[in-house]
Amino acid sequence: MPAGIGATAIATVTEDRSDVAVLHLRGELDADTAPQLQATLSQLLERPVPRIVVDLTALKFCDSVGLSALITSRQVILARGGWLRLAGANPFLAALLDTVGLSTYFPTFPSVAAALDA
Template identity: 35%
Template structure:
């Protein structure tokens, strides 16, 4: 059974928190890319991407996370991944992307580290 894909956004003093749920794959990655493109980021802010609810992530999903980082860098902001599922943590390590993304257990931890 597949998990329905959804995103939601909350505001923190440091910037947006984007929560992703469900399967992040070739079918849903374009939706996430669109959502990332709609975010307003300013220099010095932090984009937190909460992945706790992600049940599956393929290469399209990873590509979209890289796109999120690129959007943040273009705005002179930072990106952090939080609550990364174990399987995705392993995939990021195997692909050499573990050092590309700072990761934290919670959004609060990412925000504290940024501040």
């Protein structure tokens, strides 16, 4: 189920396991691209128990609007008994998550494989 996110970022959804979706983000996640991310996440949230790994390996930039989309989705997912994990954040994104206090809010892993195995 591929979905595009604006001109500067693209999201692709893969199913590494039947019960887990991996959302691969590329480019920039900002005010221009966050609505498309929210649309993609909304589709994934329709699952009875959403389990999502967000692959940040190719994401170069994320602003507060992008973070807000992830926070809102995580709240819905937890309410439904699922989980959302972040994987492969580059140094900029890892520092951003630390700076705004989200590194303890989101389970983060060095790779998608580590997030899936957790």
